[in-house]
Amino acid sequence: MQQEEVVQDEAFNQILQKVIVEVNGFFELKEYIGAKKPSFNFIQTSFSNIVDQGNNRANLEQNVQKILEELLRNNVQRLFIRVFFQYLKTNQEQMNLRQFQNSGIAKIWKELQVQELLDFIELFDLKNLITEKQLHQHFKDLLYKQKFDDAYLFYTCIKLPQECFNKLIEQMLANNDASKAADFIKKQHIDPANYPKLVERLQRNCIKYMSKEHPWYKNEEMLLYQQQLLVNFCEYAYQNHMQKEALSIIKRNNLINIIKNPVQKQQMQSDLQNGFEEIPNPLFVKDEFKPVEEFINNEIDAYLNCKDFGYPENQIIFIDKIDENYFDAWKCIHSSNAVGYDCEHVTPWTKLDLDGFKVCFVQIATSSHAFLFDYQKLKDSEEFKNDVRQLLENVGILKIGLSLKDDLKHTVNYLKLKNIKIGSIVELQSCFKVLEGDQKLRSLAYISEFYFKKKLSKFDTCSNWEYRPLRKAQAHYAALDAIISLQIYLSMVGKNNQALENLKQELSLG
Known part of the structure; x- marks a missing residue:
């Protein structure tokens, strides 16, 4: 990354001269930064240049405490304090910063932000001058002010006891900040069972x-x-x-x-x-190989159907074991020059769900069939892993989908494949942008309707993909996502095949 070119500003240099030598001009410094909004790099370079002139290094060393106190008293932007501390850290071996240990500099520690405080303690070697009791009280003050991010950073950096973290989570829960509290627990790799509330x-x-x-x-x-x-x-x-x-x-x-x-x-x-009459669940009472909306809401012929593209139900093959169907499926896939690829998965219900992300199916559509591979049954099979690897690494077979790289990452991670280079990836969003001049990131439903003038059902997007046997409508939904990806690409090819060739991607994983 190219560094910005720093142009000197004489007015700013004069302000810095006053700050370093006279311990004055802090209001001007604050006004300048507020108006000009200089970058960190600009301030850092200007500051170093002024300090390195004449006797200014000695003046700075003598006035360090006074300068810091005035910066805080005048509420000068924290950007400048970062620059100030960075200079001290870079040059601390040449500067006698420990001389300030007995000058009362430790008293200003509470006025510093957490990251500044850590630098401050290290620079002036103040670990023994700030008591454990003071640190605990400061942590409590942060909780009282509901500065939970600062409190967490303070806890981790100062290495406070576990009881402080528990108090942090308790306060966040009382403040209806459960989501961020969960983030902190995950970062600390703590068992969520310790926080049942x-x-x-x-x-x-x-x-x-x-x-x-x-x-x-x-x-x-x-x-x-x-x-x-x-x-x-x-x-x-x-x-x-x-x-x-x-x-x-x-x-x-x-x-x-x-x-x-x-x-x-x-x-x-x-x-x-008292004579209660049970209401049946319509998903269990009626199930057909078509979009759910057709038989639940009677929206006949409003949605795309597998049969619209020449895929009847008997050409959607569910595979959960190594058998004749399995070998026939991979023979068909490996002999194809393009396949639609999609995954169905279950995401964690909450941020602290221990079961985590689970891939349930991978759907692969060829020109004649759609195969639904049950990951839950096949994930430990070396035969299945080898067939998936062979497909992904074969540059002669286009792998087509929407947000396909995410699905491929899930596949590789879940099957624990190592050192795999995936070739001939076709991301439909990128293709749609180039061919249709639409710069927005469009969904599969949007692109499908654009080309085929019918809606794509998304009812089963969040259905129970661990349910066995799948509902017929679920199998239809899963198969159609892979089929529609292939069919969209085939529609695109007729518009500009060369542009699509140029958009093929590679991905190295594992």
Whole structure:
């Protein structure tokens, strides 16, 4: 990266001369920085040049404490303090900074920001002059002022005891800052089980979000293997005018004994015993190989369908073991010159979800078939890993998708593939930008509708991809994402094949 060219400013040099020699001009310094907004590099170069003139180094060394006190007293921008400390750090071997240990310089430590404080303690060797009690009190002050980022940085850099971190998380939770508290816990690699109240808060926030984003029947399916979250959803739904739906889920999944709130549990039991009629989940009652909207909302022929591109249901092959279907699938894939590629995955429900990110399927579409490979069953198979590697490294086969590099990274990481160079990657977003002159990052749904004039269903984007067997509509959705990627590319080829050739990418992973 090329460094900026620093042009000297005589007015600024005169201000710096006053600051260093006379310990004066701090108001002018503040006004100059506020008006001119000079860069760190400009200030640093100018400062060094002035200090290195004549007897200014000796003046600076003599006036270090007074200059620092005046910078803080006049609220001069922290950018200048950073420059000041950087110069001291660079030249500390030639300067006698320890002489200030007995001059009371340690008293100003509370006025410094956290990173400045660390430099300050190191520069003047003040570790023994600031007591543990003072450090603890300063940490408490930061919590009181709700400066949680500073408190966390202070905790980690000063190496305060664990009880301080626990207090930080407790205060953040009281301040409805659960998400950032979770970030701090992850950074410290601490078991979330030590903070059950925080975990519960995150789970309830997750449920509130899901309740707004999805219909109740989709939430039931998504949470089938997350019992506590499903219970939380039922409790929330029951309190928010969805009593029948909540009771139906509770009855269907035998959850009544897990309800925590005793008053609510008693009311639910009473409702269930008084002639309650269960509402079936429409996703479980009716399932067809087509977009969910067609048979749930009766939106007939409004959405793209696999059959629109010549892929009937019997050409969508689900593969979860090494058998004849498996070998036939890879024979078909390896003999292709282009495939659509997509992954379905489950993301953590909360930031402290220990299960983490899980790839559930990889979908690969050829010109005649779409293959759904079950990662959960095949991820430990060396045969599967070798076939995936062969596909990814084969530059003769185009790998086509949207946000494809993310899916490829997930594939490589989840299968623990090493030293792999992926060739002939086609990112549809980049191609769409070049061919259609649209500079926005467009979604697969947008690009699909642009070329094929029908909507792409996204109902099952966040469905339960761990559910077995897949619903037919889920299999249709998963297959179509890979099929549509290939079909979009084939539509693009007719417009400008040379431009597409120039957009092919490579990626080294593992």
